Amino acid sequence: MHIPDGYLSPQTYIPMFAVTGTFWAVALRKLKKELSVKEIPYLTMASVFSFLIMMFNIPIPGGTTGHAVGAAIVATVLGPWTAVVAVSVVLIVQAIVFGDGGITAIGANCFNMAILMPFVSSWVFRLVRGKSSDGARLSAAAFLSGYAGLLASALATAVEMGIQPIIAAAPDGTPLYAPYPLSVTIPAIALWHMFLLCIVEGMLTMLLFRYFYKHEPKGLYWANSSVVGGGRT
Amino acid sequence: MIQKKLWIGLVIMALMVPLGIVIPEKFGAAGAWGEWSAETLSQMLGYLPDGLRRYAGLWNAPIGDYSVASDSDNTFVKSLSYIASGLIGAVIVGLCVFIISRTALRRE
Numbered sequence: 001m002h003i004p005d006g007y008l009s010p011q012t013y014i015p016m017f018a019v020t021g022t023f024w025a026v027a028l029r030k031l032k033k034e035l036s037v038k039e040i041p042y043l044t045m046a047s048v049f050s051f052l053i054m055m056f057n058i059p060i061p062g063g064t065t066g067h068a069v070g071a072a073i074v075a076t077v078l079g080p081w082t083a084v085v086a087v088s089v090v091l092i093v094q095a096i097v098f099g100d101g102g103i104t105a106i107g108a109n110c111f112n113m114a115i116l117m118p119f120v121s122s123w124v125f126r127l128v129r130g131k132s133s134d135g136a137r138l139s140a141a142a143f144l145s146g147y148a149g150l151l152a153s154a155l156a157t158a159v160e161m162g163i164q165p166i167i168a169a170a171p172d173g174t175p176l177y178a179p180y181p182l183s184v185t186i187p188a189i190a191l192w193h194m195f196l197l198c199i200v201e202g203m204l205t206m207l208l209f210r211y212f213y214k215h216e217p218k219g220l221y222w223a224n225s226s227v228v229g230g231g232r233t
Numbered sequence: 234m235i236q237k238k239l240w241i242g243l244v245i246m247a248l249m250v251p252l253g254i255v256i257p258e259k260f261g262a263a264g265a266w267g268e269w270s271a272e273t274l275s276q277m278l279g280y281l282p283d284g285l286r287r288y289a290g291l292w293n294a295p296i297g298d299y300s301v302a303s304d305s306d307n308t309f310v311k312s313l314s315y316i317a318s319g320l321i322g323a324v325i326v327g328l329c330v331f332i333i334s335r336t337a338l339r340r341e
Contacts, residue, residue, distance in 0.1 A: 004268055006288035031337045040334045045239055047330045048323045052246045055299065055319055056253040059262035066265060067253070089329045093322060099294030161267055170283065177284035178267070179274075188266045215235045 001066070001157045001189070002094065002109055005102030007178040009168035012160060017107030020088075023115045027084040039078075042219075046074040046086040051093070054100075058200060060192040068197065069153065072146035072205040075118035076125050077212050079221035083118035090114075112156045121149030121205070125222055138213065139206050146205030147198040154193035158185040243323070250319045251312035258308075296321065 008016070035043070050070035057065040074083040088110045094100040101109045128141035162182030165175040180188070212220055257263065271289035275281035299322070302314035 005291045006285035035337050044327045044330045047326045048243050051322050051326045055250040057257045059257040059260035063262050064266040065257045065262045090326055093326050097296055098299050099297040103292045175282050179282055
C-alpha cells in the first residue's frame with residue numbers, strides 16, 4: 001500500500017499533499033493543546049509499533065505480500081488525531097530512509113494509512129460499541145475498527161492508482177503513471193485485504209485492545225467515557 | 234508496570250521481524266502489488282510509463298528495501314540485516330516522535 005514515486009500524477013499527488021498537510025496542521029495543534037508529558041512514551045511506542053508491524057510481510061496468493069498497519073489500535077487507544085501524528089512519522093521515515101513509498105507520494109500514503117484509516121477505525125469503533133461496555137461488544141468493536149480501517153485504506157490506495165490511466169494518459173492513450181485501471185487495482189489491492197490482511201489487522205486490534213482494556217482501562221481514548229460519542233474532544 | 238511490558242513487547246517484535254521476509258519467501262511471494270520497481274514494471278508492460286521514467290530515480294534511499302544485505306546472502310545474513318533495519322528505523326521513528334512531542338509541549 002506504499003505507493004512509490006512515478007505511480008501518481010502531479011494532479012493527484014499535489015492535492016493529496018494539500019489535504020494531508022491540512023490534517024497535519026490540525027493534528028499538531030491538537031497535540032500542542034492536549035499532550036501531557038506522561039503520554040509521550042505511549043505516543044513514541046505507538047509509532048515504533050506501527051513501524052515494526054509493517055515489517056511483517058504476509059504472503060498473499062498471486063505472489064505478492066501485504067501487511068497490517070497498526071493505525072486502528074493507535075486510534076482506539078490514543079485517539080485518531082494522535083494516530084495521524086504517530087503513523088505519519090512512520091510513513092515519512094519509511095519513504096526517506098527505506099525507500100518504502102515514494103517521496104512525491106508521501107501526501108497520498110499518509111492520507112491513506114495515517115489519516116483515513118485511523119478516522120474510519122475510530123468511527124467504526126464508536127458505532128459498534130454504542131454505549132455498551134460489555135466485553136464481547138467491545139471486542140467486536142475493536143476487531144471491526146481494524147478491519148474497516150485497513151479496508152478503507154486499501155480502497156483509497158486502489159482508487160488513487162486506478163484513476164491514473166483516466167486522468168493522466170499520453171495523447172495516444174498510453175498511461176503516463178500507474179498503468180492499471182480501477183477494474184484491476186480494486187480487486188488486486190482491496191480483495192486480498194478483505195479476505196486476509198483486514199482480518200489480521202482486526203485480530204491485532206482486538207487482542208491489543210483487550211490487553212489495554214484490562215490493564216489500563218482509564219487511559220483509553222474511546223473506551224472509558226460514559227458520554228455518548230466517547231472520548232475527549 | 235504496563236509501560237515496561239510494552240517496551241519489552243516491542244523489542245521482542247523487533248527481533249521477530251525476519252518472519253516478515255522468511256515466510257513470504259517460503260510461499261514464493263515477493264513485494265506488494267503495485268509497488269514494482271521501474272525495471273519490473275517495464276518488463277510486465279513492455280514499456281515504461283513516462284512518469285516512472287521521470288520520477289523513479291528521484292530519491293535514493295540509504296537503506297532501500299530495509300536491507301543492507303545483497304541478494305546472494307543467505308537467509309541468516311538477510312534476517313540479521315532486516316533486524317538491523319528494523320532497529321535503526323524504530324530508533325529514528327521514536328526519536329522523531331519524541332522531538333515532535335517535546336516541541337509540542339513547549340507551549341508559548
